[in-house]
Amino acid sequence: MTAAIAPRGQIDLLDLALTYPAGQRPALAVLDGLDLRIGAGEVLTLIGPNGCGKSTLLRVIAGLLTPSRGGVFLDGQPVMGPDPRIGLLFQEPRLLPWRTVAGNVAYPLELAGAPRSVIDARVAEVLDRVGLTAATKFLPAQLSGGMRQRAALARALILEPEVLLLDEPFSALDAMTRDRFNVELLALWGRLETTIVFVTHSIPEAIFLGDRVIVLSSRPGRVAADIPVSLSSPRTLLDLDAAGSSSAAREIRAHLDAMAA
Amino acid sequence: MRAMVIPSLAGALVFLAVWKLIVVIGGYPAFILPPPEAVGVRLAQAWTSGLIAPHAATTMLEVALGFGVGALAGLIVGYGLAKSSLVARLASPYLVAAQATPILALAPVLALWFGPGLLGKVIIAALIVFFPVAVSTMVGIRTVDAGLLELGRSLRASRRQILFTLEIPGALPAIFGGLRIGITLAVVGAIVGEWAGAERGLGVLINIARGSLFDIPLMFATLVTIAAFGVASYLIVVLIERRLVPAR
Numbered sequence: 001m002t003a004a005i006a007p008r009g010q011i012d013l014l015d016l017a018l019t020y021p022a023g024q025r026p027a028l029a030v031l032d033g034l035d036l037r038i039g040a041g042e043v044l045t046l047i048g049p050n051g052c053g054k055s056t057l058l059r060v061i062a063g064l065l066t067p068s069r070g071g072v073f074l075d076g077q078p079v080m081g082p083d084p085r086i087g088l089l090f091q092e093p094r095l096l097p098w099r100t101v102a103g104n105v106a107y108p109l110e111l112a113g114a115p116r117s118v119i120d121a122r123v124a125e126v127l128d129r130v131g132l133t134a135a136t137k138f139l140p141a142q143l144s145g146g147m148r149q150r151a152a153l154a155r156a157l158i159l160e161p162e163v164l165l166l167d168e169p170f171s172a173l174d175a176m177t178r179d180r181f182n183v184e185l186l187a188l189w190g191r192l193e194t195t196i197v198f199v200t201h202s203i204p205e206a207i208f209l210g211d212r213v214i215v216l217s218s219r220p221g222r223v224a225a226d227i228p229v230s231l232s233s234p235r236t237l238l239d240l241d242a243a244g245s246s247s248a249a250r251e252i253r254a255h256l257d258a259m260a261a
Numbered sequence: 262m263r264a265m266v267i268p269s270l271a272g273a274l275v276f277l278a279v280w281k282l283i284v285v286i287g288g289y290p291a292f293i294l295p296p297p298e299a300v301g302v303r304l305a306q307a308w309t310s311g312l313i314a315p316h317a318a319t320t321m322l323e324v325a326l327g328f329g330v331g332a333l334a335g336l337i338v339g340y341g342l343a344k345s346s347l348v349a350r351l352a353s354p355y356l357v358a359a360q361a362t363p364i365l366a367l368a369p370v371l372a373l374w375f376g377p378g379l380l381g382k383v384i385i386a387a388l389i390v391f392f393p394v395a396v397s398t399m400v401g402i403r404t405v406d407a408g409l410l411e412l413g414r415s416l417r418a419s420r421r422q423i424l425f426t427l428e429i430p431g432a433l434p435a436i437f438g439g440l441r442i443g444i445t446l447a448v449v450g451a452i453v454g455e456w457a458g459a460e461r462g463l464g465v466l467i468n469i470a471r472g473s474l475f476d477i478p479l480m481f482a483t484l485v486t487i488a489a490f491g492v493a494s495y496l497i498v499v500l501i502e503r504r505l506v507p508a509r
Contacts (some may be wrong), residue, residue: 064415082417092406098430099509108416111426 008075009085009162009195011038011061017220018053018060031067032057032220040075040162043189043196045206046254048216048224049259054199055091057221058165061197062088074163084112087161089169093148095140095155102127102136105154105215112159126154129188146177163195171201181239182208186235203252207243208235215255225255295478303478304485312479313466317486320451320463323379324494327386328447332440335391339398339439349399360392364450368457377458386450387456390443396440401432430507435503444498448491463487 016034019027031051038044046054059065061072063081072079073153074086094102102123109119127133130150149169156164170178182205189196200206206213207229215225227248231239243249277297283289284296293297309312341348368385375381405428413423448459455464463483470480 062415064411082415084417088415090408090412092408094406094412096409096427096430107426111413111416111418111422 004248008040009193010040010075011195011197012036012073012162013038013061013070014073016057016060016067018056018065019068020056029220031060032222034070034222034246036214036223038195038197038249040195041193043209043211045198045200045210045213046216047200047203047206047213047256048221049218049256050219052216053221054216055167057216058088058167058197058199062086062165064088083160085162087156087159089149089153089156089164089166091168091171093140093145093152095148095151097140100137100139101132101143101151103194104140104151105158108155108159114134122158123154126158129157130154131184134255146181148175149173149181157192161194163197164192166196166198168199170228173245178205179240183235183237185209203249203256204240204244206252207231207246207248208240209210213248213252215252218259224259225251227251290365292475292477295481299478300481300485303476304482304502308477313463313483313486316461316463316466316483317490319459319461320378320448320455320487321490322324323382323451323462324444324447324453324490326379326383327450328390328444328494330383331387331390331447332394332443334387335394335439335443336436339395340402342395342399343402347409356392356395359388364389364453368453372454372458377460381457382451382454382459382462385454386447388451389446393442393446393474394436397435397442398432401435402428403490404435405431412474412490433506437498437506440498440502441495445491448487452487463490 013034013036016031016036017029018031018032035055046057048054056065060067061079063072063079063083063086074083079086095101096107099107105123105126107121109122114122123136124133127136130153131152132147132150135143135147135151140151143151147174153169170181173181186209198206198209200209208231210229213225213227213229214223215227216222217224229248231243231246281295284294287294295303304313338352342352343349364385367388371381371385375384376451409427409431410423413427418426451462452464452467455462459465463486466483467480470476470483
């Protein structure tokens, strides 16, 4: 008997379409006929022109928006709404300003009704993982932008999601902080067995972080290109610089330019 | 603490000195503007003789009940206004009309309906408290960060959890703005209600002191009592706000 444990966190998007706003005219097709499989444990980066529906797609996967057609499947089951197996990191940290870092990170577990002892242990563990142990009792207003986004990442990780969706999480940070974050993320992901979908505007970032880069077409969003990345691991900051001039980067650039033309 | 007490004391001294100066320079008789010391003596007498206390107790009860009822109704209706555009469209004209009608004009009608007892004053105080609390609650709930509400939804928070962990904490600073205005208006409402017809209360005592007793220092002593009560109840609201509104 083979007791192979099926890997978890596989996402299938089948013929996904979203018209916006629902039931109103003139209707705006944001996504139309999008098919994509994201393998369990894969790191997929999504890139595309402004307004191509990247953020919308992420919200559909997260169950926050209901597609007009088609469906999202997680490990073969349809995603019908927000799901604890799917974590979401927004563009902004979205911390509750009246709660401390620990209180913010604890929030998802509190909503789920976890006992205090479990919450405290998990919060300490997750804060340690993102390097925020020293800031446990700080309020968001006392933190730098980077630390706030770390706290938000800790909050997204505390439910131990199978899938982590990141919506341009570092776009508000300065370039140096952002580079450091990207390296840290890779190290973190090496230890997690989480499927990751990362939306970005930056071609080097998409190549540096991803096992695979998906280029979305301009509205309505479809898969315009599916580009595997063959960077050696472990990747370093030098690879991030090199990523910008790699053949994958040229390919992505060509697709984006073709859409802009 | 000390840094706050000394300026307050200094301010009070300046106030009393200016008062005294106006009396002396203007040469006003005590039945127009009694000097501060005469009012102070009358105030002490009226409290020790038990003249003011029952009136003050009545007014305090009216203010407390009126504020409680009005604020609670304002919170609930304000929340409804914020969450439902239908409620807002149906109720807004009436709310504004009720607020625009001077409470002074309304008070005799309410006195006619509810008699000279406690109920009429509580209703008048509640009416006047209601509007600022309802409006500030509506504004507070509407301005809760939409990003936080989406976060709550993504974490599958129930309606109740969203209310207690996101909406109320987010709206609390605005709500307390309305409560601060409301508590001072509750005092006004109770006094106006007493003027429209009552057997007891600080508003009644002012009328008695001005009329049958013609005791102008007592009238001023009552005014001082009302003002002090107003300041004290305002401070209580501020203290509650300090406890409830978390640092951010």
